[in-house]
Amino acid sequence: MDEAQLPLFPEPDGMGDGRALRDVEYIHTRAKKIINRVPEASRMPFRYTINAYRGCSHACTYCFARPTHTYLGMDAGTDFERRIVVKVNAVERLAAELRDPRWGGDHIAMGTNTDPYQPAEGRYRLTRGLIEALIAAGNEFSILTKSPMIMRDIDLLADAARAGLVRCNLSIGTLDTGTWHASEPGTPPPQRRVEAVGRLNAAGIPCGVLVAPVLPGISDSPEQLTEVVEACVEAGAVSISAILLHLRPGVREVFMPWLGEYRPDLVQRYGELYPSSYASPGARARLASQVDEIVDRAGGRAVPPSRTREAA
Numbered sequence: 277m278d279e280a281q282l283p284l285f286p287e288p289d290g291m292g293d294g295r296a297l298r299d300v301e302y303i304h305t306r307a308k309k310i311i312n313r314v315p316e317a318s319r320m321p322f323r324y325t326i327n328a329y330r331g332c333s334h335a336c337t338y339c340f341a342r343p344t345h346t347y348l349g350m351d352a353g354t355d356f357e358r359r360i361v362v363k364v365n366a367v368e369r370l371a372a373e374l375r376d377p378r379w380g381g382d383h384i385a386m387g388t389n390t391d392p393y394q395p396a397e398g399r400y401r402l403t404r405g406l407i408e409a410l411i412a413a414g415n416e417f418s419i420l421t422k423s424p425m426i427m428r429d430i431d432l433l434a435d436a437a438r439a440g441l442v443r444c445n446l447s448i449g450t451l452d453t454g455t456w457h458a459s460e461p462g463t464p465p466p467q468r469r470v471e472a473v474g475r476l477n478a479a480g481i482p483c484g485v486l487v488a489p490v491l492p493g494i495s496d497s498p499e500q501l502t503e504v505v506e507a508c509v510e511a512g513a514v515s516i517s518a519i520l521l522h523l524r525p526g527v528r529e530v531f532m533p534w535l536g537e538y539r540p541d542l543v544q545r546y547g548e549l550y551p552s553s554y555a556s557p558g559a560r561a562r563l564a565s566q567v568d569e570i571v572d573r574a575g576g577r578a579v580p581p582s583r584t585r586e587a588a
């Protein structure tokens with residue numbers, strides 16, 4: 277790997293809020309393969325993914341992708357947030373793999389293990405190059421992000437939408453400023469993400485919202501859920517669904533110490549709620565029906581989020 281100590285990358289005008297983490301190190305690597313096949317046993321609703329970056333300086337405390345950094349000999353805590361691996365040849369690899377006669381043209385999901393519009397994208401523009409390659413090949417794809425930087429690529433995404441190739445989702449767990457600040461320290465403000473939902477849909481790019489993750493006792497009050505869902509309905513989200521926090525091994529070790537600092541009163545409750553990675557089916561079903569009701573009342577659509585799920 278070619279290690280690059282680079283200054284904080286500026287985001288395109290109006291696309292961020294200057295809240296990105298400082299002291300982020302970018303490590304260049306050349307990927308041997310860029311289209312990743314999801315293991316058969318996975319519950320993900322897609323079979324292929326692309327991640328041009330590894331690690332994510334959005335630094336969400338609950339990020340389920342954190343343990344992927346340990347495969348690289350780095351840790352799931354600050355290394356995941358501040359040592360970002362950049363696959364500098366991602367675009368050329370993708371073009372080659374899409375040309376390969378063995379490639380079957382399946383849907384490809386972006387935003388599954390790292391945010392494709394994290395601050396690094398402001399400089400490297402790999403996600404933009406990947407979108408261009410996918411459009412050129414006529415290959416369907418989806419994008420999940422927490423960043424309004426996606427609006428930078430609205431021209432390309434509108435082309436892709438006209439060809440029926442793309443579906444986007446913004447991940448907006450809450451509009452509660454305190455929760456956002458504490459739990460997603462490197463992300464742009466959620467209100468800017470709501471604006472992005474509106475802009476994308478207005479440009480003809482179908483964009484839904486994952487209200488995710490909802491944090492028990494922190495962002496799951498009826499008022500908090502109503503606030504975020506109503507804002508997304510008003511922005512024209514084509515689908516809205518909620519996902520309750522899950523805490524897999526490797527993530528729990530980062531999240532629980534954070535919770536102990538932020539809300540020590542909830543530590544015991546989380547221990548009971550999460551004897552394993554997932555909260556009970558009953559708790560998940562209650563959240564889903566609560567959100568569906570709010571969407572109905574607000575006149576929106578609580579359609580499942582199709583192929584875009586998880587990390588970002």
Ligand code: SF4
Nearest residue numbers: 332336339390587588
């Ligand atoms: S949840 Fe998404 S945006 Fe947050 S750190 Fe993980 S990959 Fe990045």
